[in-house]
Amino acid sequence: MKKTLSAEKQDVRAYHDYEGAGVSLWWLGQAGFLIRCRDINILIDPYLSDVLAQKYKGKKFPHIRMMDTPVDMESLTDIDYCISSHAHSDHMDPGLLPLLQEISPGCRFICPDAVRATALERGVPGDRLIGLNAGNTLSLGTGMSLSAIPAAHEQIKTDEQGRHFFLGYILDLDGFEIFHPGDCLPYDGFDSWLEPHKIDLALLPVNGQKDELSEQGIAGNFNMKQACAIMRDHGIQYMIPQHFGMFDFNTVSRKHIADEAEASGLASRIFPAETGTVYRLYRD
Numbered sequence: 001m002k003k004t005l006s007a008e009k010q011d012v013r014a015y016h017d018y019e020g021a022g023v024s025l026w027w028l029g030q031a032g033f034l035i036r037c038r039d040i041n042i043l044i045d046p047y048l049s050d051v052l053a054q055k056y057k058g059k060k061f062p063h064i065r066m067m068d069t070p071v072d073m074e075s076l077t078d079i080d081y082c083i084s085s086h087a088h089s090d091h092m093d094p095g096l097l098p099l100l101q102e103i104s105p106g107c108r109f110i111c112p113d114a115v116r117a118t119a120l121e122r123g124v125p126g127d128r129l130i131g132l133n134a135g136n137t138l139s140l141g142t143g144m145s146l147s148a149i150p151a152a153h154e155q156i157k158t159d160e161q162g163r164h165f166f167l168g169y170i171l172d173l174d175g176f177e178i179f180h181p182g183d184c185l186p187y188d189g190f191d192s193w194l195e196p197h198k199i200d201l202a203l204l205p206v207n208g209q210k211d212e213l214s215e216q217g218i219a220g221n222f223n224m225k226q227a228c229a230i231m232r233d234h235g236i237q238y239m240i241p242q243h244f245g246m247f248d249f250n251t252v253s254r255k256h257i258a259d260e261a262e263a264s265g266l267a268s269r270i271f272p273a274e275t276g277t278v279y280r281l282y283r284d
Contacts, residue, residue, distance in 0.1 A: 049095025085182025
């Protein structure tokens, strides 16, 4: 049976009652997504507060939002899992996590085991926190699992116990495989981590890497050419480019994304992320 990705306008707040077939996804901005399969609600790398604008006010890179948040944090009830790829605040939001653990009391939090202490400092209850390392697979319920692989942000970084600070994740939800690499650049061995999987949808960061930002401690990501190459090399059916449009010093334009998608010959299978849209991955 063919797997299809479609997109239609729909407010993310509808996730509570959404009963679309297969897997449904809403972009939250930056690298954040809300994913629903059956009645399971999953957040991955949500940044919905404004803590970075407060932290960097008056600094060289003030981190002022270019886009509104698509959903009020207080409405994120009935969340089952909140997954963070690493501890940077736009992926492990210190303004969101303390609230989320209160309004979604059944939520379990997942992050690299190497940054477990940071998650605890940001208000995640220890008895609801799950630490993973590259190579680990976690069951999320019948027919659902999460596999962790290394991410290079911009390098592979491990602690003295060999635990990775930066992870990517492959979600298997009722036979649909969805890849979220966290923040990542190509690295030796990357392809071998993906080879065992048959990825249907990749949620790839495409803001690229700039030396002048790296020198300031702002690590980069894949660019669109690299993202399209990953899609082609691994037979990935669909891609949602993301991680753009949030901060003016670290973004690319929609036109650039569209032009690169067209040049790759894959444009019909690439859906640049938009808020207020539900992406449905289903069998037909």
